[in-house]
Amino acid sequence: MSLRHLVDFNELTKEEWDGIYTLAADIKKDPAKYSEVCKGKILATLFYEPSTRTMLSFQTAMLRLGGNVIGFDNPANSSVSKGENLKDTITIISCYADIIAMRHPQEGSALAASVFSTRPLINAGDGGHFHPTQTLIDLFTIRQNKETLSGLTVGLCGDLKNGRTVHSLLRALNTLGKNTYYLISTEELALQKHIIEQLRENGNTVYEVTSLEDCIDKLDVLYMTRIQKERFATEEQYKEQSGRYILDKEKLNMSKPDTIVLHPLPRVDEITEEVDYDSRAMYFKQVQNGLYVRMALIVKMLEAREGEETTADIEKYMDLPREQKCKNHVCITKTEKYLPLLTYKTPDGGTACMYCDTKID
Ligand code: CP
Numbered sequence: 001m002s003l004r005h006l007v008d009f010n011e012l013t014k015e016e017w018d019g020i021y022t023l024a025a026d027i028k029k030d031p032a033k034y035s036e037v038c039k040g041k042i043l044a045t046l047f048y049e050p051s052t053r054t055m056l057s058f059q060t061a062m063l064r065l066g067g068n069v070i071g072f073d074n075p076a077n078s079s080v081s082k083g084e085n086l087k088d089t090i091t092i093i094s095c096y097a098d099i100i101a102m103r104h105p106q107e108g109s110a111l112a113a114s115v116f117s118t119r120p121l122i123n124a125g126d127g128g129h130f131h132p133t134q135t136l137i138d139l140f141t142i143r144q145n146k147e148t149l150s151g152l153t154v155g156l157c158g159d160l161k162n163g164r165t166v167h168s169l170l171r172a173l174n175t176l177g178k179n180t181y182y183l184i185s186t187e188e189l190a191l192q193k194h195i196i197e198q199l200r201e202n203g204n205t206v207y208e209v210t211s212l213e214d215c216i217d218k219l220d221v222l223y224m225t226r227i228q229k230e231r232f233a234t235e236e237q238y239k240e241q242s243g244r245y246i247l248d249k250e251k252l253n254m255s256k257p258d259t260i261v262l263h264p265l266p267r268v269d270e271i272t273e274e275v276d277y278d279s280r281a282m283y284f285k286q287v288q289n290g291l292y293v294r295m296a297l298i299v300k301m302l303e304a305r306e307g308e309e310t311t312a313d314i315e316k317y318m319d320l321p322r323e324q325k326c327k328n329h330v331c332i333t334k335t336e337k338y339l340p341l342l343t344y345k346t347p348d349g350g351t352a353c354m355y356c357d358t359k360i361d
Contacts, residue, residue: 003304004313005114005121006297009132009172016300017139017176024140024296028289031064037299038067044097045071046089047124048080048104053265053287054124054133058101061294070097086336087116094118094312099302101133105230108332108355112339115317118310120301127330128162128231129356133297134264135168137290139176141282142221144289145260150177153218157184157245158225158270160191165264166225170195180205182215189227189241212245216255222247224263224270224283248272252280262286314340325360326353 003011012020027034043062047055051073059069072078080089086104090113093100102113103124110123110130125131143149154173160166160183170191173179181204183191190208199206209215216222224247232238247261252275263271263283275281317340324333324341332355333339342354351360 003120003301005110005117005123006132006301007110007114007121007123007126008130009135009168010175014176017136020136020293020296020300021140021143023299024136024289024292025144027295028292031292031295034065034295034299036066038062038065038302041065041067041098041302042096043067043069043071043298044093044100045069045073045124046093046100046102046104047071047073048075048102048109049125051103051124053290054101054103054131057287057290057294058122058124058133058298061291061298064291065295065298067098067298085338086113086332087338090116090121091312094310099298104332105330106332106335107328107330107358108326108353111342111355112332112336115313115340118312120305122297122301125164126332127356128164128167128228130168130171131164131264132168133290133294134165135172136293136297137286138165138169138223138262138264139172140293141262141286141289142260145282146220148177149173150179152177152220153180153182154221154223155182155184155212155215155219156191156223156225157212157247159189159227159231159241160185160225161189162228162231163225163264166191166223167195169223170199174199174202174204178203180218181207182219183208184210184212184215184245186210186241186244212247213251213254216251216259219255219259222255222259222261224261224267226263226266226268226270229268243269246270246272247275249274249278252278255280317342324353325351326356326358327360328353328356328358331356331358 101122101124107127107129110126114121260282320340
């Protein structure tokens with residue numbers, strides 16, 4: 001694996017994804033075989049935002065591989081609360097740990113941190129932007145159940161606008177297969193148009209619908225999501241959107257017997273408890289798969305950097321300007337003013353911020 005950091009799932013080649021899948025499947029069969037693979041290695045988990053699954057499964061993964069874990073689960077308990085910036089925090093942690101998993105509320109924070117990290121840095125969620133390790137888990141679970149990532153009918157339901165897991169999953173599936181998608185949401189929480197355009201340009205069929213009942217019988221995979229309360233400006237705006245899509249047993253019984261129901265979790269009220277006991281409910285198995293997938297990812301990323309000189313990417317960017325042009329108010333460039341200006345050309349000839357992928361012009 002040539003990847004230095006994992007910011008976006010799409011940085012992985014098809015061969016690298018296959019390698020992670022195969023290793024995770026083998027770990028799932030016989031976890032004890034891997035119990036000393038990371039002996040002497042340290043994982044740092046830096047969580048600037050709450051988490052149950054991602055943080056604890058990363059920590060469990062490293063412990064199950066025979067390694068150790070350091071980190072914080074609340075920046076208020078670190079020197080971030082005294083004003084330490086992201087660059088300095090990452091530089092310091094690079095002196096202690098062999099590999100870093102970071103979650104941060106600002107979009108583009110993972111790429112920003114990776115620029116200063118001399119250790120492999122894994123994006124454990126950067127605001128509403130990406131969540132590539134959840135994508136690895138989602139793809140692993142779909143492939144284990146359906147034996148393919150192509151030719152499927154996939155429904156995604158709920159907060160498609162703010163759900164970083166939705167964005168990451170669709171970008172990944174778009175490179176790995178051609179599918180039919182039912183995007184089930186209110187108009188306010190619809191998926192961004194540019195992502196829909198990319199799916200259609202790649203030969204996928206996409207339907208934007210507002211009713212789960214009208215399409216549930218067609219689905220091979222139903223990906224339910226939580227309405228992302230923390231991304232709304234006001235409680236009223238959140239309340240207007242919450243409770244609109246609830247998967248209960250009655251609705252589930254309209255689906256095919258082999259439909260699988262995924263959810264990145266946590267759930268609030270969008271799946272009723274009775275659904276948990278249906279064989280189509282795959283979300284707790286998804287969580288278990290997450291452990292094996294993160295074990296595989298840690299092994300692969302450490303192997304890739306074994307013996308390599310530890311340099312940070314900032315050395316390549318020293319001559320770049322530091323003034324930022326991104327207009328996204330939650331982009332990391334809005335607060336970390338020292339970041340090098342990183343942009344890329346979009347297919348329509350425009351320019352986008354490389355940190356958060358927002359169009360600049
Ligand atoms: N799926 C997921 O990211 O869960 P946590 O927020 O609990 O980590």
